[in-house]
Amino acid sequence: MIDLYTIRSASPNIRKASIMLHETGLPYTVKYVEKREGGKPPDDFAAISPNATVPAIQDHDTGAIIFESGAILHYLAEKTGRLLPADLKVRSEVIKWLMFEVANVGPVMGELYHYMLLEAGPRSV
Ligand SMILES: N[C@@H](CCC(=O)N[C@@H](CS)C(=O)NCC(=O)O)C(=O)O
Numbered sequence: 001m002i003d004l005y006t007i008r009s010a011s012p013n014i015r016k017a018s019i020m021l022h023e024t025g026l027p028y029t030v031k032y033v034e035k036r037e038g039g040k041p042p043d044d045f046a047a048i049s050p051n052a053t054v055p056a057i058q059d060h061d062t063g064a065i066i067f068e069s070g071a072i073l074h075y076l077a078e079k080t081g082r083l084l085p086a087d088l089k090v091r092s093e094v095i096k097w098l099m100f101e102v103a104n105v106g107p108v109m110g111e112l113y114h115y116m117l118l119e120a121g122p123r124s125v
Pocket of ligand 1: 070
């Protein structure tokens with residue numbers, strides 16, 4: 001069984017992990033960690049996510065603890081043999097776009113979410 005540590009106000013980074021868990025069909029339990037949203041981080045959350053960010057997963061089948069959405073996608077693909085082809089050339093295509101997303105799209109979307117919704121408050125765009 002996998003624990004998914006998350007918050008209710010789902011950002012793209014968080015949705016990536018949820019969608020991958022859904023697509024791979026793995027059973028998982030959602031654990032909310034945001035106090036403002038009625039969640040409660042476990043006392044040892046720093047051992048799960050040293051940067052105190054979500055998403056993070058704990059796989060009780062293997063003992064693996066993974067934070068960073070891209071690393072979670074990669075781990076779940078490896079675990080299930082899905083969405084990450086074995087062929088080196090095709091596999092590199094997937095890794096290339098994963099790296100592009102986590103290095104470029106993810107941070108920009110994260111800042112957009114933070115400054116438009118959290119700092120400025122909800123508004124119509
Ligand atoms: N690069 C990280 C970014 C993780 C991140 O910044 N997560 C945000 C939510 S999207 C977070 O945990 N923020 C702390 C908070 O909202 O309390 C990833 O892709 O997982």
